[in-house]
Amino acid sequence: MNKSILRAITLVFLVANLAFAKAQTQSDSITLRKIYTASLSDGNSYQWLDHLSNQIGSRLSGSHGAEVAVRWTKEELEKVGLDNVWLQPVMVPKWVRGAPERAYIEGDNAQITEVPICALGGSVRTKTTGLKANVVEVQGIEELKDLGREAIKGKIVFFNRPMAEELIRTFQAYGGCVDQRYAGAMEAGKLGAVGVIVRSVTHSLDDLPHTGSMSYGDLPVSKRIPAAAISTKGAELLSTSLKLNPNTRFFYKMSCENKGEVESHNVIGEITGTTFPNEYMVIGGHLDSWDLGDGSHDDGAGVVQSMEVLRLMKAIDYRPKHSIRVVLFMNEENGLRGGRKYAAEAKRNKENHIFALESDSGGFTPRGFSFDSDEANFKQVESWKSLFEPYLIHDFTQGGSGADIGPLKDTNDGIVLAGLRPDSQRYFDHHHAANDTFDAVNKRELELGAATMTSLVYLMDNYIEKTVISSNTKLKD
């Protein structure tokens, strides 16, 4: 064969390949349009969220609401007509808030001003008569340690570092603050503090305390001190009071309690893959929520969007090549037991997981995804940018994915993890607070998120084999 014939043949193949690629892109583009139209015009995510939020309500691990949610989502997934729906038992911690908390700032002459607080999840209670002490305000754990035992002993430590306002991605600002909430009581307890009050981790200046998880680490029971979040307005007031009168005292009363462990469940539904039934893709959110609101954004939205991914596939008659599972994880908020259990069971059953996607950043307008993957797969994802452009999805970054799917990384080499990234500006206004409610979710924004997730799963299902994943992905020993 001479060179010119070889070149001609190469050219023909090249043109054929390009034509195929173009036809493929057109076909993908048509499928994405179908997915978005089905979600926006005839979706079910919003109705599901309405029921989950307004009929069931808050779903803290071990609560009645959590158990009702487990049963109801299982029934709903069965109605979707999946190939298999089941419950996966998992032991979860049960913490209860008890009676409504009470708190006030006490100045000289016993003048008091009530302020809104709530116990942090996992905190011990105060004495029945409450706790009153002088207050030391700090901007963080480092300042606490610098002050040392002498300054801290017998005091209530008030962590008051606000979220950075100038950061565009609000989760970065959250990450820069949340150590106070999580470890503040542990560190203050070590130095002899009697209690901890933490400024609510939110941008909003309002009257709502925002709860969240905290840990005492391996601190002995005797050093575990009650920890509460105070509303941002309350924090401002307390800080001002301390400036005017360093002798200001703070009183609070909480009857929260750790009640050991109880059995709960992850809810799992599956469409078996046509070509690679033994390769799994997981789409999930977490079914548990905090107890103050109804958990519509955190993470009711992720739950119904994940359910909707599988429903939309059936609605547009798409049969996935890989087995696609929706997993509604239990206990993300205060233990991550569901995520760990799912990964452990997957390993035990030698199930090869190649992709997992979580939605746990609220039901706001989707902007893109963050990925925890190798460079080759990320490049593949970036090649889909133009497919997503008509839907104003533009933000593809390397970074985290989701807490519940994280443990799969330890058991599956080369797995690609992804997290839906919605617009984050309003998220922390509602996060872990009494206003995380259904009315704060916009129907179209929620539906766009579900469609965007479904589109990514569709593309992954079709192209993930063509990248380095299929050769690299395997179960770790």
Place this chain on the structure above:
Amino acid sequence: MNKSILRAITLVFLVANLAFAKAQTQSDSITLRKIYTASLSDGNSYQWLDHLSNQIGSRLSGSHGAEVAVRWTKEELEKVGLDNVWLQPVMVPKWVRGAPERAYIEGDNAQITEVPICALGGSVRTKTTGLKANVVEVQGIEELKDLGREAIKGKIVFFNRPMAEELIRTFQAYGGCVDQRYAGAMEAGKLGAVGVIVRSVTHSLDDLPHTGSMSYGDLPVSKRIPAAAISTKGAELLSTSLKLNPNTRFFYKMSCENKGEVESHNVIGEITGTTFPNEYMVIGGHLDSWDLGDGSHDDGAGVVQSMEVLRLMKAIDYRPKHSIRVVLFMNEENGLRGGRKYAAEAKRNKENHIFALESDSGGFTPRGFSFDSDEANFKQVESWKSLFEPYLIHDFTQGGSGADIGPLKDTNDGIVLAGLRPDSQRYFDHHHAANDTFDAVNKRELELGAATMTSLVYLMDNYIEKTVISSNTKLKD
């Protein structure tokens, strides 16, 4: 000079240029960061909107609220320390709603169901005793014309075409529906209808009627029929009633009135340019609003963001090269008199306008801008994409800009027009309805919009001369 020397010199220039360009980009990048930080950490737009919405409230042209808003925004702009602040008189139509409207669906046996309606802006009133008639439901003006005079005469025409749900950019769906509201009464009146009811132009299924402008064109007074918007739930109910009983009648009563014209004002503030004081850039929103809510999104947000652009420039000590004007236009909603007046005065004063930017799409998270410009300028804008990327601004399109700045195009050759494009998913939930209120605006989203506008103005101020604009832009004869 031999070729190699020439090449060497060319190369040196090229490298020097590249180095300059890179340094310039770095400097621009630093300025944008300053702008965003100033807006998010120490902005004034939200406080301004709080006052405008909660202390002044709705601002329909010719109303007391509109006049208070004119005086107050002028005072606030004076506090910013601009070089010049003034009022530009403009005659505006005065239309008043009168007493709250009442409407019901009447079935057989005179069984009635009340439904929420509101008069469309500019509509004539009903008789004092109201109007009751049989109803013809149509999906649009074309269907109306197809039905013809025989079917329409003596009837109330009910326009019930909903917004398309599958369109991602909701303004496109609005554009596909709003002809019913604007021209429905005119077209139905020509065919002898006695009244018009229009489905509210919103995606949301709720109990709020959404008003908006309508026109009778040059229809004689005798053929002008009362026009109202009905809530989407009311529209669904009416449509179902008609299916069950074609003899269903509709009653409504409105006492709205056109009261001729009164004097009002555009509010204008200016920073005089250091290098090109006679070349003008306009940043604006419209000060008037509909009367049902407090006009926080439409267009309180655009007003305070436009004011904030000039305040931010002073806050970061930026002295613009061109003269920058904030213009708060009066009467966008039902006449566009302010926009027309500003352009006419600019022409009369031979003021060369090279750029105008309007914010009139709500105070939601900004996604980008649409431009009405030549290709060369649009390419220049696209070259700034990477500067905007850290702020998640990604959507740069060719298309419309803003209603108020549109008339400048007729008087200034080559002017670049732009409109801020925020996330549009929630906009029509609030548009022209009683829930267009301050609580529906998020502080950070509003502030991001102000920063994004300021950044574009800064870049335009620095680079607009380098494009084809400066040579092409001139006042038309």
